[in-house]
Every structure is written in structure tokens, then in C-alpha cells.
Amino acid sequence: TGSVQSPEAAVPGDDTATDSVNKRQKRSLSNLDDILTKISGVAGGTWYAQTGGGTNYLCLPKNPQWGKYQDGFQGGTAWMYGAEYQIEADVPFGDRSMNDQNVVCSVCHTDHNSVLMIPARKTCPAGWYPEYDGYLMANYRYHAGSKEFVCMDKQPQAAHSGHTNQNGALFYPTEAYCGSLPCPPYVQGRELTCVVCVK
Secondary structure (H helix, E strand, O other): OOOOOOOOOOOOOOOOOOOOOOOOOOOOOOOHHHEEEEEEEEEEEOOOOOOOOOOOOEEEEOOOOOOOOOOOOOOOOOOOEEEEEOOOOOOOOOOOOOOOEEEEEEEEEEOOOOEEEEEOOOOOOOOOEEEEEEEEEEOOOOOOOOOOOEEEEOOOOEEEEEEOOOOOEEEEEOEOOEOOEOOOOOOOOOEOEEEEEEO
């Protein structure tokens, strides 16, 4: 059923894309009949260095609906910011720099009963089928505001508003750190992959 943490995909030809723990980028899917896009929009969250506010990333629709409101900032509120990729090199997305690009997203419904995000894997276990694979991302390790780990599609897309460097909620690649994490099989400083599987 549709929720921000539900499995995600986008419909080919749609101008939006997807990303997430279960948010995926637009591209052709073998199981489009099983998927229905519920919300397409932009990713958002708490400012990367704020200690308060929410800890999760959200997919915000392009057409918000308002209840009772008072324009202007009020005291005692949380703030919602847009999200950007923060990738200083072309790794892990090949020769395409996504640094400071605004993140687009979709929230979708699938007929599959189970959804599983597996970090550090690119393939699904027997009996499971891949929705997408990509790279594990989260907030920067020294920023005050913690965020969830998200599986971002290996073919990232950016919002049409594009490259603005306004910060907000940020997505950084996640690398292995040896010690309590066993090396081998993990490798110090290597970007971690991920896959979202369904059955």
C-alpha cells in the first residue's frame, strides 16, 4: 500500500523520477503492470546540520494541499527543506557528476507482498526479484542531523530546478569502515551497493 516507505518506481515517460530506501529512479521495468505511482515530486527533509526535526527523508508531492495556515515563519515549528546529492567525485555514479543536484522521487504501490532492501548486495536472494539496485546513501557522518540509510538507484535523476547548491537534506555515498565491520570481506573506504527486492 502507498506510504513514503512503500516500494517505489516511476512510469516511463513521466517527467519525474524516483529514489529511496524504497524510492526508485525512472526507467523501464519488467513488472509495470504490478506498479502504480501514487505520488511524484521532490525529496525533502530536515536541514543537514539541525539537531531537531525529522530524521527521515520524505517524498513531497508537486501539488501540496494546505489546511489552516498563517504565512511567515512561526516560533516552535519544524522546517522542511528540499534534498540534494552531495557527491564530490564522479564515484559511485560513473562519469556523471550529481553534486548539488536536487533529488526527485516517487511513492508507488506494488502488488508484491514483501519488499526487502539489502545493503552491500546488487542481486536478490533466490525467490526474490529486483526492483532496482544502486548505492547506499545517507547524511554526512559528521553532520549533526542523522538520517536513515537509503538505497538510491544507480541511474540517478535530478529535478528540473537542477544544480542550485541550496543544501537542505543531503545524500552522501556510504563507505565501509573496517573494525567492528569485518574486513575482508568488506573493504575500507569502498562505496556500498544496495538492492531493493520484492516477492
